[in-house]
Amino acid sequence: MDDQAFEAALAELAADRKQGASELARRCLEALSGSARYAPATDSDELLALLKHRCGALSGSRPSMAPIRNLLVEWRLDLDSRTGLSLQALREAAGNAADDLIRRSGQAVEKTVAHAVEHIGDGKRIITHSLSSTVLGVFEQLKDRKVQAVITESRPLNEGYLLASRLAEWEIPTELITEAQMGLAVAQADLALVGADSLLPDGSLVNKAGTYLLALAAWEGGVPFWVCCESFKRIRERGWEVELEEMDATELSAPYLPETRIRNVYFDITPARLISLWIDEKGIYQSLDDFEP
């Protein structure tokens, strides 16, 4: 992976609005695996400098997404421990470390899905917002268990349409609503289930904008609000200042409106007290006390 290919991958990653934090984190690791194995370098010091630079660039690409940061920190710590290796040995060690993290991340998601599925059971009407690969995995596993889905358009880019087409493949009865209808729809559901972009130290949830509104309405309606995400999504540093990414205003496809500033903040924060259950690859957590650390 030469500089040009890497820059292209980095730009694509920063612009991606369709994939969730877990997939994008694995794409970062794939870029590092490719860089480790194939980036031009004449000795191990040169390769090391290049990999550290690329790791830093990827790390900062999506500030609202904890797994990118967490998995890259882990990879970087491993890299820092590899001293005195030949160029070829460093290529292999750094590449294998990235591949190993990709595998572990995927397994963590799978186990998270399995815990969620076991805990949800049969015949539930589940409302979700945005498109989470973990929630998608849950629906896939529940497809023969009388599950029903209520999903949102998920403005501005309508990833709800993509979710609807996946659910249709599994013949899951689905209702698609505007975000504005979430208050009405959640009251008629058994469960609100969402993924996460990041989980803050106190259990608060960073996820697609609108998630907070869904959680408020679930709380008011007495409907459980569950978050399922692997522990790579947790930010553990207290006092972490989460950045809520704002994307290009043109994504809203609004007509030209003078005097008007179009806002496109992608994420919001749902406070822990609105969350009834957290699910990760290790199990389920009904309170913050169980959940820590």
Place this chain on the structure above:
Amino acid sequence: MDDQAFEAALAELAADRKQGASELARRCLEALSGSARYAPATDSDELLALLKHRCGALSGSRPSMAPIRNLLVEWRLDLDSRTGLSLQALREAAGNAADDLIRRSGQAVEKTVAHAVEHIGDGKRIITHSLSSTVLGVFEQLKDRKVQAVITESRPLNEGYLLASRLAEWEIPTELITEAQMGLAVAQADLALVGADSLLPDGSLVNKAGTYLLALAAWEGGVPFWVCCESFKRIRERGWEVELEEMDATELSAPYLPETRIRNVYFDITPARLISLWIDEKGIYQSLDDFEP
């Protein structure tokens, strides 16, 4: 106004998604005024029967909108009191009664706006949802008083764009957001201000879907949530079963999605306990006790 013209007006009214309940109520009265004066009839009994029939048809056309019902009930009561009139005298009396209600409805909105403006004061950042002519009137009056607006797209038909263009005429600095961003945006506002389609006997608000979510987030963020609407919007019968109109699914402009039912419920209900202040043509009400009857 012959049968064909009336049926066309009725169909247009039922399909209208852009205008609020007050304007549509006045359009109903205009249709009745026109019918009273110009509908074909050979004697006053024939005209009376025709007007009652048209009044009933208009009354049922928009079940979520109280002012249509209230103003038409008032007009119908007046009509029932007109006995023994000649055809010409009945035409004039029924036409004048409709015109009088149109004037009173317009005045009530104007006074409601004036009370709201007085109570809001200068330099406020106001978030609203959907397009209310009363809220629009408030912004117009506040245009030289350092007001800022935060407005929503208001899916599915994006009446927020129309609102943005009106605010732009008055050079009011405006931010346009997706409904999904309401949770973030309301926390940075001084006030959430909405109109109403109907107000239920306990002070709960029937308004464009998404209003309930805005009210929840305002409550959570400690931001006042005010409803301004003239008293013609109040439903006074306890136990009234409000019907939340569902419109055509095609309005969402979604692609073809197999297995997916697209929902387009236009209104939701905001409980009175989330409302900090009600404003009508008579004044302001800080609690339900003041507000009744």
